[in-house]
């Protein structure tokens with residue numbers, strides 16, 4: 001697929017199952033990505049160094065997923081000028097509400113575009129990354145338009161089936 005343009009980082013290997021949902025969407029859209037385990041708390045220097053090098057390495061968007069007191073997306077935004085999309089993950093007794101607040105409540109000037117908790121958010125992070133990339137990629141933009149129309153057609157078909165008593 002070529003060199004990665006999206007970096008997917010996560011705080012732990014226990015996040016991998018959920019964050020794979022992001023890479024699957026990117027793969028389906030033929031957008032090359034790389035995945036890394038970097039922790040804002042357990043490996044703060046490695047995480048910061050990776051974020052500082054991300055743009056020079058050719059990445060255009062960073063997706064960061066973490067649970068609990070989730071600071072990974074914020075750390076990415078602190079050390080890079082690339083757009084950062086944060087995915088709050090459900091990793092403890094607060095079911096992701098902790099990670100949601102930690103990810104979304106960034107101070108001014110250090111933005112993290114925060115999506116929903118868990119797999120739905122991981123998928124949408126990839127779709128959002130694709131929309132950002134499509135700003136400078138007409139082929140991708142057309143592909144996203146087709147996907148959106150196909151999604152609408154699928155819902156219309158379900159509605160028809162329901163109305164006709166076929167479901």
Ligand code: RP5
Nearest residue numbers: 011012014066067068089091
């Ligand atoms: C966070 O702590 C990780 O992103 C993960 O969601 C959570 C738990 O990590 P493990 O204890 O499973 O490694 O930093």
